[in-house]
Amino acid sequence: MKRHMLVIVMLLIGMGTWYYIAGAAPTIKKVPTPSFTGQYPGLHLTVESEQAKRYTTSISVPRTDYEMLNEELDAFILEKKEAFQHNLTPSHGQTGHLNIQTDTYQTNQTEYTLVVHTYAFTGGANGQTTVDVFRMNLSDGTFVEWDDVLRDDQHALEWFKHSVITQLQHQEYVFEDQLREAIKHPKSTKWILTSSGLDVIFDEYEVAAGAAGVVEVHIPMKEVEPFLLSELDTPTAQEDSPIMSPSNKPLEPNGKYVALTFDDGPHPIVTPHILETLEKYQARATFFMLGSQMEFYPDVARQVALSGHELANHTEHHPDLTQLSEKGVKEELEQVDERIERLTGQRPSLVRPPYGAKNEMIEQIIQTKEQTLALWTVDSLDWSHRNADQMYRLIMDNVHPSAVVLMHDIHESTAEGLPKVLDALKREGYTFVTMSELLTLK
Template identity: 40%
Template sequence: MLKRLKWPSWVLFSIFIAGIYYFISSGTDTSLQAFSRTETTSPAAFPGLNLETRTKETTSYTLAISTPITEFENLNKPMKEWTQTQEKDFLELVKANRQFLDSEEFRAHLNIKAEPKKVSDTMYTLVFEAYQYTGGANGQAAVKTFTIDLANQKMVQLADVIRMDEESLTPLRAMIKNQIGEKEELQDYLFDDLLDEALENPSSWKWSLSGKNFTLYFNEYEIAAGAAGAVKVKIPIEQIRPLLKDEIALHLKLPDIQLPEPEVEEPDAAPLDPNGKYIALTFDDGPHPKVTPLILDILKKHNAKATFYMLGSQAQFYPALASQVAEEGHEIGNHSDSHADLSSLGEKGIRKEMEEASGKIKEASGQFPATIRPPYGAMNEDVKKIAGMAHKPLILWSVDSLDWKTLNASAIQKSVKANAVPGSIVLMHDIHKPTAEALPDLLTYLEKEGYEFITVSQLLSLQEQEVTGTFFGKRQ
């Protein structure tokens, strides 16, 4: 008979602790743990849609994922599954490339944005664009579309929109090919056999619908060489009206003709005293439906002007708030369209983020963004080049309120008070309520210290800076 081994209790305890440590360390990559934030908002321009935005920043990677959410789980499920698959694939690549990432001076990045397009009051197409960069010469891009019918609580398929008989599909394919043929930039890269293959099965098409266009999306390499990037084909809705099913034609009633709203003009700024004590307050990531109005009220009470670095997607979701910011005399800056890490995108991706944001901000507020602030403060030579070509200065900050990290009004006040000097640019965010709670006492304190609150452009003009370049503001 075998004798039962008796182990000292301290040995058994040590093995137990070691086992727990091994289980935790093998299942968790501690170097990937860092600050993350999830926030859900309700875009005023798209009733019935909530937008869940999750951002995360670690030593190895950054990510920003926006997912529209409805009250119907059967609509949410396929959208969540797609974004989760993209994130899972990205994190697996990050782990596979860990040694390379740790040896370089950059981080991997995943950005997923969802742009809604209104078909009708109860029907939207959601265009998801995912971009990931984990090293190498180029990143990977992917597009996925979902069209949802809130009234009937269902996903809309292409067969619900277009008559799927060959009598309808043959002219539609011809329209698509004609549009692609007119894109001169594609002609050296297009593969006709791949295009035919992609158009063969309509059920696999990535499409969106609006009152103006039927749009088809092709992923990078799907129909052309990689140098062409992703391809988007727009067909005016009037051209395909005979191919539309009757129910969709009702959804796409043309709106009444409206007179264009007058552009919002920026008020003339009073001359600044070269010896004055000025500070520039800046607010990133908005407009936010709850926090931005609070901040605007506080700034008005203190007769303070500030600069709001808006996301194009947020300006599109909350156009009335973007317009209010401009109407109250504040400056609006470009903070990208979807909070992507611009340094990971390449020139084409950077230009796309900047131009889309600029267009959406102008449409919502009537004001063209005067300056650019790259998300995370991340920039490289490509970012500087694109900003220089646009003649827009890149603006960072000299005082970080750390409101994104502490989410505490007292801590925010303490950080700014300890570091502010004349000529400082203060980083805050108009998406956190504690930031609004910190402002009244903070502005009162700075006023007692003799500060006046001006926009970033005013500060640059006072310091006689050039039109382009990178600026931080003054530090202690």
């Protein structure tokens, strides 16, 4: 019974913090671009999110070492943000949401395709999703065009049109006249070359009724090969053996415990610094990870697990889950569950929705997955003030036995202020435990 009461209290207090934040002035948190070689050499992930009274945003777009490519990405993001702000007219009780998420495909050692999905809910009944494609060569900082990788003769162009029409001609909701217009100029379509073939993406309403959503076509590699200018040399990913996570230790019912939690990582610079501090104080913590960050920095995520900390689910792309369909929510959570299971050998037991935003459907999905919806009782607001001293004061002024402290392992100020926080908590007699360990208290 006490365990259930603890969860309820944490949820209520956590949501109270969320509503306080949502009513505050807009605050932006931005991750500095690191000089770090992750899963994709030459690419770095920059995360920016914003919380305001009328809207929330989350933008996750890779950065490169080339200014020209970055300027193009910056201009694209600015255009999306300005359009969102211009069209923002949420009704009473609604919250606008802009989410820009990126899927990365590696064609060869230096060429990547970034598929950027933009979801914008500005008010009304439904949001809208658009897709943009950026193909780039990181050996010289240029964008990759059709005739860099595919034949540019009439036969190749007609083959492309025929392949797309053949695949979609019997698909429900597709309008043939709109489809033919969309592929009139094949080189300007949204195409993606991968080791498995050629994918083509069409926006909502571009070639079909809105019920079809984003329309995708896949042309198998065996059909694409005759039209390639050269053979693909796609790197193969290596799978590491799972890391067995330490089991939860039984806690003394009368102990004085605090659970430190970190959201939005892993980060290639900040997370390792935080791990060093936690090791110094022999403190275990819980890291609520984004799947997109885990994809870019798998070695950092692995180090968190190797250090004996708990890995938990913070969604794949940091969306407001209340804006998604049931299928969308499940996909966001399932991707991270699978990533963590591959890394640790077991699925995470905790889920923390971005912004603390939840509804009955989200709660039911998490319960059905036999996981726990895990918020917080103490908010460091490190994402807002970016000040180590303010973080220290907020935590120490509000900490209490069995507290769950919210921080983010993507801000350098958090890593800078953490030693002072841990030192003070230790002096006050607190024992550092994971959130799952805290929930074992009866």
